[in-house]
Amino acid sequence: MPTKDSNTVKRTLDLKKPPVLSAGQKARLDAVAAMPDEQIDYSDAPSLPDAVWMKAAAELPHTKQQITLRIDTEVLEFFRHTGKRYQSRINAVLRSYVEAHKTHAK
Template identity: 90%
Template sequence: MPKKESNTVKRTLDLGKPPVLSAGQKARLDAVASMPDEIIDYSDAPHLPGAVWMKAATELPRTKEQITLRIDAEVLEFFRHTGARYQSRINAVLRSYVEAHKAHKM
């Protein structure tokens, strides 16, 4: 069977070398930056809970234990669509949650 061509374009952003912005782009960013939060329309932005654990750890621990875990199908699909190593990302989110809750108990 012939390989299906994808119309997905992948790009990598190097934070050390941000893209050059046009004068128009800079003007729009400056205009938004000067607006009070109450005026900005967030209706098209996805809902993100204000949880600290949303900032998942980037450094993953070396030792892991294999288990069977039941999670919602929607959650699993979300992580699977993020690509390879999705299980490690699930672990990173759970680790961040644990660390955030450890900090609150102290």
């Protein structure tokens, strides 16, 4: 297998075996869970304008390129259960995400 010149580290989280939390971490999570939303400080969270990428585009582009893409089973099943043209909806969500992040990347 060829090596890549990349600094990307891929990690997966097995939700059936969550990481072990320390007592301090558990206490902090419990404290945040007990807070009303308006008291939580979101100032260090990245700017995500109303999760724009989740608002799929009403008009889909007509030119597309066929590729092979590996998607998590749960994600694929979610879109398949939305009915016909689920692939177009996946594309629309990805397009909205790209558009939302174009202005932030500059």
